[in-house]
Each structure stands twice: as structure tokens, then as C-alpha cells.
Amino acid sequence: MKIKKIIDLLESLIEDPSEGLPEEIFLFVSRITPIINVDLLIKNEQNQTLLTWRDDGYYPAGWHIPGGIVRYKEKISDRIKAVAASELGARIKFKKESLVVNEVIIPARRNRGHFISLLYECTLISPLDENLKYEKGIPKPGQWAWYNKCPKNIIPVHRMYRKFIEGGEYYVNSTRTVKSK
Secondary structure: OOHHHHHHHHHHOOOOHHHOOOHHHHHHHHHHOOEEEEEEEEEOOOOOEEEEEEOOOOOOOEEEOOEEEOOOOOOHHHHHHHHHHHHHOOOEEEOOOOOEEEEEEOOOOOOOOEEEEEEEEEEEOOOOOHHHEOOOOOOOOOOEEEEOOOOOOEOHHHHHHHHHHOOOOOOOOEEEEEEOO
């Protein structure tokens, strides 16, 4: 079968790529090109950082900075707002320029092994969904909590954000390459 026919078949299986891709097609795309994602750095008045619990099989379960993958023809600003709404049940405002751009390459991973991660400084303009607040015990996927320091059980790739979580100095628009296991 010629590649053109295969591509036509794949495209016929995608209703609207701006709404996301079917999982198997997304995983294929992630094997052949970097994926762009946004991460939301949200601080409160006490300079604590908002983290959410992640347990999706790509990393060991752990805390992470909320984020999401930019869809085809989606503005980055729209993805930032969508992440806040879907992961936090909240509205935010954010600075137009990213704080940092990280290239994350995970050599051992076949799927989702290369990301361009953009970290944005955000401020809550509505309350968080209190139903998702972590209280105690074992966190559930999607729960949120405020942290003064980078927790030991942060997902490994988000260790790159330690200085932001802990309130250290940082430089706008620096670019780093992070190789993760």
C-alpha cells in the first residue's frame, strides 16, 4: 500500500484534529515528531505552588505542574485556559511570554518521548474546584494541593521545575534540554 493511501486512511479516521486525535494516531504522531505542551505555574499569596496528582501510566504516579498538549490549530493561550478549566475547574490569567522553554527527550520511551514544554506564569481569577482538593491519604488522579517545596514524589520530568516550585530565581525565556529516564 502506498504511503498516500495510508495517510488518506488515517485522515479519514480523524474527525477534527483541533479537538484532539484518536489515541493510537496521537501515539504514532508522538513517535515521529516532538509534541508541544504548556505547563501552568500557579502561585498563591504564600508563594506556594499548585500541583496536581498524575497517575496515567507514562510516569510513576506523582505530583506535577498542571499542563496539556497543544492541539492542531489551537492557540497556546486557548490551551492554557482549557488546562485550567479541565484540570482545576478554574479560570486564570497568565503572562504572555513563557518563563522557560524546555526540550524534554526521553531516549528509552517509544511513545511520547520528545516534548517542547512551555512554562507559563499564571494567576487564579476564580476559585479552584474544591471537590478536587487533596485532603489526606493516597491522592487520586486530578486532585490538587499547594506546596512550599518540590515534593519528593513529583513526576521525574517535572523535577526540571524545582526552582520555580520552590520560589528560587529564574530567567525568562531561557531554553534547556532535559534528558529524562
